[in-house]
Amino acid sequence: MTMTVALSPPPRSRLRAAARVVLHDRVMLWSLLLLLLLIAVSVFAPLLTAHDPAILSPRDRLKGVSAAHWLGTDSLGRDLFARIIYGGRLSITLAVLVSVSSVIVGLLFGLVAGFFRRLDAPIMRLMDGIMAIPGLLLAIAMVALGGAQISTMVLAIAIPEVPRIARLVRSVVLSVREEPYVEASFGMGSSTLRVLVWHILPSTINPLVVQATFVCAAAILTEAVLGFLGLGFPPEVPSLGSIIAEGRPYFQRAPWIILFPGTFLALLILAINMFGDALRDRLDPRLARKGRN
């Protein structure tokens, strides 16, 4: 007797399945489009504007929107459009570096804490300790000590994010570890490393991708705050925070200096968070059923 296995349609490629999801989910579609637009503008900054964001031209100071200066100029006559998109470039680079590094470190801690019972308590207490440090304060202290280099900034913003990611990964590992298929794998002589990599790591990827988007948003905001407080990069490096800070004294005469970078920052954060939310609705099985459908 041969059993006939009920034939489902041939599995589509993952890419095409993902494309279908994106096209059907309006929130995801629009937030993704906005995000891609903002990223493209930042990445192709040198192609989009002929102005150098650092060149001063006192004659053109505090000019409004014009054909020469699309978004006007600041108090030192620098082109605002160029400064915003170069600032965005910096923000996005930083966000990617922060989320990649914090995800890698948090993933390692979370896997170890969730899988090895003995290391669970020490690692998680360490994480609790890090969580107790106010993130912004740590960043200010580290930048003040280490100077405004990109590596210091990444470290300063990434450290407070690590415990949250470790906790997330640990909770996933704790539940997957008890699944019969994990026991079965041990029963077939798999080594611990193999079980971790084959059976447990893949289940953490979905929630991690979602969490990484929120880390991105938080990193961009923290960098902007540091810039605004004057603790970020040196003044000649454009950053969304420092542009806003420099525009503050001229708010009544030239409100665009604050308005445009503020809008750019808000749109960037909004796009990232909305995309993250939509992703979570799709990827997190606990929330997926409740939300829509």
Add this chain to the structure above:
Amino acid sequence: MTTCTTPILEVRHLHVRLPGTSDRTYAAQDISLTVAPKEIVCIVGESGSGKSVTAGAVMGLLPPGVLTLESGQILLEGRDITHSTRGQLRALRGDRMAMIFQEPMTALNPLMRVGDQIAEVFEFHQPSLNAAQVAERVLALLVDVKLPSPQTLRSAFPHQLSGGQRQRVMIAMALAMKPALIIADEPTTALDVTSQAQVLRLLDELRDKHDNGVLFITHDFDVVAEIADRVIVMQHGRIVESGSAAEVLRNPQQPYTKKLLAAVPRGDFGARPQDGATDTVLSVKDLRVRYETASFFASRRRVVNALGGVTLSLARGETLGIVGESGSGKTTLGRCLAHMAAPTSGQILLDGIDVTHLNRSQWRAHCKRVQMIFQDPYRSFNPRMKIGTSLAEGPMNYGESREAVQARMLRMLALVQLDASALDRFPHEFSGGQRQRLSIARALMMEPEVLIADEAVSALDVSVQAQILDLLEEIRERLGLSIVFITHDLRVAARLCHRIAVMQQGVVVELGTARQVFEHPSATYTRELLAAIPGKKAHAEALEAVA
């Protein structure tokens, strides 16, 4: 049975439509049935037969937007409730009709005392009663359902009761307003066999006292034989056969009913005797497992003896059944044998070698020889991996070549009677029975000497269950395997096992050949278990018919 007055429930040509993408149009198609006062009508069917949908339609509890009642009529005590509004139905539910669910733990509110939960029914349906009257009624109900010391149990929380007691609380709630109709959806499936027998007897007695009809949904023909006045057999959303219980069980007309009845394990001893030398392959000596609950205060710590000194041996080519109710330690024993739990003391000998205290890497040398088949076929495969990857995992761990593994995978799939195309599929594409076959194939990939099957057929429909049991028996014979078969169901154990060990509270209370245990049980507990098997009358008759 009472002579036919107006039936309590009459369902006429009910059609319940499934959403567009399903494999069939109707979840329930052209269902007509009646339930008279004091009558118990059983709907029997395998999973997906539409039996629960029928019950849900009567209660007005179909999930909105998914299942739609397309046509037909439902009359409760002569009143058409087919198109009643939600408010009208809510007033009827609990008052004129009540439901008992499969899993009493999830149907009860865990944060509320059970007495208060029963009282809640009165608060909603009879707000005129004062507190003292309600308390009195609640107590009377708890007495009716024969809960021990009802006065104290009324203020217990659900988790403090046993499964059988919780189900009795559910029945008390259902009976609160003296409903005309009780719908019981697999009410004993989650219970141990002794509690099941008690709950069935209770339902049988209560209908005389409360004049209610019962619509009883089950997959178990033995339960039907125990309790039903009339039987309705369903398949693929249609009624296949219906009639009085005696008629249908003794003289089934339809091939499907015959097939289902034939699949019911019925004290027939199916294990073919093993031949040749019978040396011991696996044995345990005085195995003990103690758990201590963690608490900061020493006085609060509780010690649980999961295993209290078990000594057993398994001969080569033998199937040893471990039978017990929940909490008997049978699963702990199986996990110790498969090295998934560590015993506190005692010895496990594999071919005379002590393997009790090997750590994970030392055990690796032996784990090929002992393989486990799990209960839940839906969780024992990694959902992200193709079957081929899962099957190959074990042998690849031992560095076997890809070609050898591939060839063996095809052989094993043929052995468990599955198509070779299964290798490229994901676990969710298979039915429960197919997955259990795959589980067996995966275990066999390691070329083990001992298989440990922990409730390996409990989650399956009877007809599938019978196929898997036959498959295990065939594989045991062909490959000369030894099997430790852990189950709560004596009937299943009888069908497959040479010897049966009955466990209670962590110790083996009886050990003997399947026939001995069934026909001349020595321990009191075994006799209780045997007496609790539903449908004994039918069994006795079946045995007489054979003799």
